Amino acid sequence: MQVTKTVEATRSLVKQWKREGKTIGLVPTMGFLHEGHASLIRKCREENDIVVVSDFVNPTQFGPNEDLEAYPRDFERDCALCEKMGADLIFNPQPEEMYQDPCAYVSIHTLSDTLCGKTRPIHFKGVCTVVSKLFHIAAPDKAYFGQKDAQQLAIIRKMVRDLNFDVEIVGCPIVREADGLAKSSRNTYLNDEERKAALCLSRAVKRGQEVIRTGCESEAVLKEMRAVIEAEPLARVDYVSVVDALTMQPVERVEKDVLVAMAVYIGVIIGCIAQYTVMPLAA
Amino acid sequence: MQVTKTVEATRSLVKQWKREGKTIGLVPTMGFLHEGHASLIRKCREENDIVVVSDFVNPTQFGPNEDLEAYPRDFERDCALCEKMGADLIFNPQPEEMYQDPCAYVSIHTLSDTLCGKTRPIHFKGVCTVVSKLFHIAAPDKAYFGQKDAQQLAIIRKMVRDLNFDVEIVGCPIVREADGLAKSSRNTYLNDEERKAALCLSRAVKRGQEVIRTGCESEAVLKEMRAVIEAEPLARVDYVSVVDALTMQPVERVEKDVLVAMAVYIGVIIGCIAQYTVMPLAA
Numbered sequence: 001m002q003v004t005k006t007v008e009a010t011r012s013l014v015k016q017w018k019r020e021g022k023t024i025g026l027v028p029t030m031g032f033l034h035e036g037h038a039s040l041i042r043k044c045r046e047e048n049d050i051v052v053v054s055d056f057v058n059p060t061q062f063g064p065n066e067d068l069e070a071y072p073r074d075f076e077r078d079c080a081l082c083e084k085m086g087a088d089l090i091f092n093p094q095p096e097e098m099y100q101d102p103c104a105y106v107s108i109h110t111l112s113d114t115l116c117g118k119t120r121p122i123h124f125k126g127v128c129t130v131v132s133k134l135f136h137i138a139a140p141d142k143a144y145f146g147q148k149d150a151q152q153l154a155i156i157r158k159m160v161r162d163l164n165f166d167v168e169i170v171g172c173p174i175v176r177e178a179d180g181l182a183k184s185s186r187n188t189y190l191n192d193e194e195r196k197a198a199l200c201l202s203r204a205v206k207r208g209q210e211v212i213r214t215g216c217e218s219e220a221v222l223k224e225m226r227a228v229i230e231a232e233p234l235a236r237v238d239y240v241s242v243v244d245a246l247t248m249q250p251v252e253r254v255e256k257d258v259l260v261a262m263a264v265y266i267g268v269i270i271g272c273i274a275q276y277t278v279m280p281l282a283a
Numbered sequence: 284m285q286v287t288k289t290v291e292a293t294r295s296l297v298k299q300w301k302r303e304g305k306t307i308g309l310v311p312t313m314g315f316l317h318e319g320h321a322s323l324i325r326k327c328r329e330e331n332d333i334v335v336v337s338d339f340v341n342p343t344q345f346g347p348n349e350d351l352e353a354y355p356r357d358f359e360r361d362c363a364l365c366e367k368m369g370a371d372l373i374f375n376p377q378p379e380e381m382y383q384d385p386c387a388y389v390s391i392h393t394l395s396d397t398l399c400g401k402t403r404p405i406h407f408k409g410v411c412t413v414v415s416k417l418f419h420i421a422a423p424d425k426a427y428f429g430q431k432d433a434q435q436l437a438i439i440r441k442m443v444r445d446l447n448f449d450v451e452i453v454g455c456p457i458v459r460e461a462d463g464l465a466k467s468s469r470n471t472y473l474n475d476e477e478r479k480a481a482l483c484l485s486r487a488v489k490r491g492q493e494v495i496r497t498g499c500e501s502e503a504v505l506k507e508m509r510a511v512i513e514a515e516p517l518a519r520v521d522y523v524s525v526v527d528a529l530t531m532q533p534v535e536r537v538e539k540d541v542l543v544a545m546a547v548y549i550g551v552i553i554g555c556i557a558q559y560t561v562m563p564l565a566a
Contacts, residue, residue, distance in 0.1 A: 103391045103394055103441055104411065104441060105391070105445075107388060107390065108388070110386050132389075133446055133447045136447040136448050139449070158386055158387060162386055162387035163412070163419060164419040164420050
């Protein structure tokens with residue numbers, strides 16, 4: 001496995017692989033890799049000749065009061081995991097390598113104005129910009145993103161269509177701890193008490209799945225889910241919402257292709273833990 | 284020479300050429316081709332295995348009161364010119380092929396706020412977005428733009444750097460009519476009287492070149508140039524400005540890498556004729 005720190009070195013490797021006719025898969029990450037990332041890398045390994053993992057805490061997707069400095073980092077452990085998972089390259093640039101007096105950016109309206117976009121107004125502009133840059137640098141045939149960040153995934157899919165990126169976006173299922181908490185680098189912020197409190201999220205998901213059915217009112221589902229979370233004193237709901245899975249706009253009734261999304265603060269953690277959940281309708 | 288109307292057909296040809304190891308040059312145009320475009324295609328022909336010309340009047344770069352409907356079109360004549368110049372492909376999509384409920388876009392700050400950006404606030408966002416799309420569709424090694432639209436050229440160069448597009452941008456000199464007027468598709472808007480009046484632009488450039496010298500005050504040059512244009516009753520100055528050639532910000536003194544840019548309305552034409560001029564300093 002190789003490690004690159006510069007755009008040029010990465011591009012040079014990618015061009016060589018392309019010349020050899022190899023297909024390239026990209027797993028964009030902010031590092032501090034966990035089993036969720038591992039599942040993306042595994043899927044990528046299965047579907048491509050070359051697996052590139054980018055490992056970069058992107059400053060432009062953090063707001064001024066968010067957790068850029070506190071965001072957990074452990075590059076050595078990331079390297080070990082990537083090596084074990086059979087990655088061919090980790091691209092690990094410093095912010096100065098990625099941003100030099102930046103003026104141009106990629107953004108998206110409508111899909112970025114709702115849900116997490118309300119409390120994090122610049123977040124998805126940062127995400128779209130860095131993902132565009134990574135696509136231009138690594139020139140992947142396929143790129144892998146977790147369904148946990150469902151709004152991000154919907155935005156990237158729409159961005160790819162709107163801007164004609166020649167990349168296939170692959171969404172991968174949420175990976176959970178044994179007790180139900182979705183794996184997330186930010187779980188490391190939680191102390192023991194908060195870690196227990198955070199289980200209200202997966203309990204709310206479970207409760208939602210019990211009551212949800214095609215053709216029911218969204219409010220019926222949301223009421224039950226909110227009740228579960230509000231029973232937990234350390235939890236503060238940012239939002240729980242039933243939205244169209246493509247446009248991220250709220251819908252009043254649960255029909256085909258809806259997404260139930262939520263973001264909940266646990267304790268006094270900096271930033272927001274977004275625990276999105278795609279809810280497949282009962283068959 | 285082939286003609287494509289869809290993204291998919293274009294991409295399919297491009298991929299075949301790439302597989303054959305061929306280099307691709309792109310000349311993005313809005314059609315109604317003239318000698319200026321021909322010079323871009325000629326340069327592109329010299330430097331690449333494959334020459335792709337895009338011929339698309341991009342609606343998103345026109346403001347609500349601009350000349351989208353009136354913009355001249357003659358696709359048959361464009362085809363004949365491209366064929367003659369040795370192009371391999373004209374990509375000529377309809378707006379519906381390029382934009383389907385678009386949400387994502389590419390934009391740029393600072394460089395787009397000055398000069399033409401002041402009177403055309405959405406123009407460069409439209410340009411950045413469509414050029415990004417064309418880069419993703421045609422995957423060029425090199426792309427060719429005229430120096431006449433100097434602010435556009437500076438913006439595209441900066442966009443390519445900031446977003447890590449793997450494309451080399453080639454700027455090509457202004458091509459002028461025998462009497463000095465820069466070739467432009469919009470010259471067709473001018474009646475005989477306005478056509479004569481428009482010569483105040485190249486006269487102003489000539490006057491500017493006479494007085495310009497390294498280390499002089501910008502105002503000294505601008506005063507002379509404005510006087511030439513203001514002597515013409517049918518001309519109305521939008522701006523004449525000395526700016527840094529990279530940042531497009533006004534500079535007080537003429538030093539290395541400045542650009543003298545102007546936009547002037549002639550008669551009652553719809554929209555603005557931007558007659559940018561790069562002024563090389565006297566050797």
